[in-house]
Amino acid sequence: MSDALSTLKQKGLPADALAFLESLPAEQATPLADAVLAALDTKDNRVEKAMNNALNVVPGPFRRPVKKMLFG
Numbered sequence: 097m098s099d100a101l102s103t104l105k106q107k108g109l110p111a112d113a114l115a116f117l118e119s120l121p122a123e124q125a126t127p128l129a130d131a132v133l134a135a136l137d138t139k140d141n142r143v144e145k146a147m148n149n150a151l152n153v154v155p156g157p158f159r160r161p162v163k164k165m166l167f168g
Contacts, residue, residue: 098122100129107136 101117109132117125117132147167154162 098126098129100126100133103133104129 101114104117105114117129120128147163151159151163
């Protein structure tokens with residue numbers, strides 16, 4: 097199993113998606129798994145940026161408590 101597939105398994109990719117990736121030949125599975133990881137990273141960065149932009153409307157002293165209440 098490639099490193100990308102192991103990483104996707106750790107990130108909690110659904111079992112059917114993992115089964116599909118594992119059923120592919122290695123020369124197809126590895127680039128696809130790398131692309132999925134890149135997409136997940138991009139999504140995580142966009143969510144983080146959106147969260148920070150949303151918190152900018154909250155007055156400064158309240159940002160940390162609001163962030164903790166909303167996002168844990």
